[in-house]
Each structure stands twice: as C-alpha cells, then as structure tokens.
Amino acid sequence: MIDLHVHTNISDNFLSASEVIRLAKGKGITHLAITDHDTTKGLTEAITLGQEIGVKIVPGIEISAYDYQRNKRAHILGLFIEPGHPSLDLLCTSLVQNRNQASYEMVNKVIAAGYDISWEDVRKYEGGTGVYKQHIMHALLDKGYCESIYCNLYKKLFRRGGSSEAQGIAYIQLDYIDAQEAIGAVREAGGIAVLAHPGQLGNFEAIDEWVELGLEGIEVFHPSHTEEDRQMSKYYAQKHNLIMTGGSDFHGFYAEKPVELGCLDLAQDCINELLARKRRIQDKNIR
Numbered sequence: 693m694i695d696l697h698v699h700t701n702i703s704d705n706f707l708s709a710s711e712v713i714r715l716a717k718g719k720g721i722t723h724l725a726i727t728d729h730d731t732t733k734g735l736t737e738a739i740t741l742g743q744e745i746g747v748k749i750v751p752g753i754e755i756s757a758y759d760y761q762r763n764k765r766a767h768i769l770g771l772f773i774e775p776g777h778p779s780l781d782l783l784c785t786s787l788v789q790n791r792n793q794a795s796y797e798m799v800n801k802v803i804a805a806g807y808d809i810s811w812e813d814v815r816k817y818e819g820g821t822g823v824y825k826q827h828i829m830h831a832l833l834d835k836g837y838c839e840s841i842y843c844n845l846y847k848k849l850f851r852r853g854g855s856s857e858a859q860g861i862a863y864i865q866l867d868y869i870d871a872q873e874a875i876g877a878v879r880e881a882g883g884i885a886v887l888a889h890p891g892q893l894g895n896f897e898a899i900d901e902w903v904e905l906g907l908e909g910i911e912v913f914h915p916s917h918t919e920e921d922r923q924m925s926k927y928y929a930q931k932h933n934l935i936m937t938g939g940s941d942f943h944g945f946y947a948e949k950p951v952e953l954g955c956l957d958l959a960q961d962c963i964n965e966l967l968a969r970k971r972r973i974q975d976k977n978i979r
Contacts, residue, residue, distance in 0.1 A: 695940050696727075696752070697752075698940065700728055700819070702731060703729040705943045706943070707944040709741070713745065723748045725771055727769055727939075731753065750771055754770075755784065755874040757873075771909070774882045795823035798850070801862035828862075829845070832845065851863060871898070875905050886910060886937050890924075890925060900932075911925070935969060
C-alpha cells in the first residue's frame with residue numbers, strides 16, 4: 693500500500709513523524725510521502741526511521757500557494773524533493789514566519805472575544821514550524837468551548853468569508869506563494885510537482901498553463917474528491933501525460949473528517965513512474 697500525501701506535527705497533524713510512520717507500518721504501507729506544509733524540516737530523520745522499520749519515505753512538501761490569475765488557492769505537492777534545498781527554503785521561510793505571526797494575532801482576537809486561552813496554551817501543541825488554527829482550536833477544546841476541532845466555533849472564528857457569509861471574528865488573511873513559483877521551486881529541488889486535490893480548490897482550469905511551467909503530476913485520489921473530480925483529474929492526466937497520484941491527506945486528530953492512512957488506488961507502478969520522471973528531469977537539467 694502507498695500513501696503520497698501525509699502530514700505530521702511539524703505542520704498541522706497532531707501525531708509526530710515517528711507515530712505516523714509506525715502507524716503506516718502497522719497498516720502495511722510500504723511507501724509513505726511526508727508532505728508537511730511549506731517545510732522540509734524533519735524529513736531526513738523520517739527517512740532514517742523509515743529505513744529502520746521498513747517503510748520507504750518519499751521526501752515531500754505541500755506548498756500553500758495561490759493562483760493569482762484566477763484568485764484561487766492552490767496546493768502544490770513536491771515529491772522526491774531534496775530536503776533542505778535552498779529554493780524551497782527561500783520560497784517558504786517568509787510564509788512560515790507570517791503564518792505564525794498571524795496565528796499569534798488570531799489568538800489575541802480570540803482572547804479579546806472573551807475566550808479564556810493564552811498563547812502558551814496554544815504553543816504547547818505546535819511541533820516545529822509554528823502555530824496553526826488547529827492548535828488554537830485544540831486549546832479551546834481543552835477549555836471546554838467545543839467538542840471537536842472543526843465545528844461551529846471554528847467557523848465562527850476562522851471562516852474565510854465570501855459573497856454570502858462574513859469572515860470569522862478572528863480570521864486573518866495570509867499572503868500565499870504564487871503557484872507558478874511553487875512549481876518552479878519544486879523542480880529546482882529535484883522533485884516532481886503535483887497539483888494537490890484540484891477538485892477541492894477548483895484548480896482544473898489552470899492545469900493547461902501550469903503544465904507548461906513544469907507541472908508533472910495530479911492528485912487524482914483524495915478524500916475530498918467526488919467521482920466527477922476523479923474523472924476530471926484523469927482527463928487532464930491523460931491530456932498532458934501527468935502522473936496520477938493520491939493520498940489520504942492524513943492529519944490525525946486534526947482532520948476535518950476521519951481518514952485512514954493509505955491509498956488503495958495506487959500501486960508500485962506509481963512510485964516507478966515518479967522515479968523515472970525524476971531521472972528524466974535530472975538528465976534534462978544536466979544537458
């Protein structure tokens with residue numbers, strides 16, 4: 693079994709890399725891509741642990757990007773990237789710092805709204821790259837303000853807002869990374885750029901353009917995808933010879949809906965195709 697989209701507490705999973713890898717081993721998963729948001733921190737250690745217990749770790753990243761031409765969020769996965777590569781660090785460092793600062797400001801807004809939590813209450817859950825909204829909700833859960841992470845209180849505080857609904861009272865907008873730059877950075881780091889859950893974020897119309905910039909894969913199999921999303925993803929994969937990937941987008945206790953590790957729709961052929969494509973990219977860069 694394979695899973696090419698998994699998070700740890702380095703970003704916004706409640707479980708550590710060690711816990712996730714051991715859980716994967718128990719489920720019979722042979723290849724596991726750790727794709728924490730906007731960082732490659734912890735990948736080297738994860739690869740070593742995977743070797744020790746018999747799970748092959750695919751070094752990855754999920755870049756929180758934005759399609760500024762169409763005004764939509766977009767998540768770009770990088771698979772088989774080089775951990776700590778300067779192109780990724782340079783691109784993502786400011787976003788990680790800005791997210792943590794925004795979280796600090798959101799906590800202050802939550803406190804100002806009358807909720808009895810502190811920055812210290814929240815920070816005890818962050819595992820390496822700062823505080824996420826899930827950590828704030830966990831602190832609120834501890835104090836009895838809610839019974840789950842994603843609930844009506846989450847919407848009240850952090851709703852993005854739109855034409856028919858107001859923003860949450862503690863919401864702060866982040867400036868995300870340009871999706872085009874994200875694709876370029878993944879390629880510079882020796883990785884395969886994959887468009888994550890395009891159905892969830894409505895990114896299909898950008899694919900023709902992004903393929904020209906180096907997009908090499910598309911996440912067909914994702915818990916949020918409907919059958920229509922899967923078929924549309926397969927259409928673009930066939931149109932542009934994109935590698936079809938998939939994963940659980942595992943966040944443990946911090947998941948919006950319960951999911952199990954593993955993607956039953958993938959086989960070893962997917963790993964072989966990713967590695968072959970990576971070699972072709974490297975050969976082209978050498979020439």
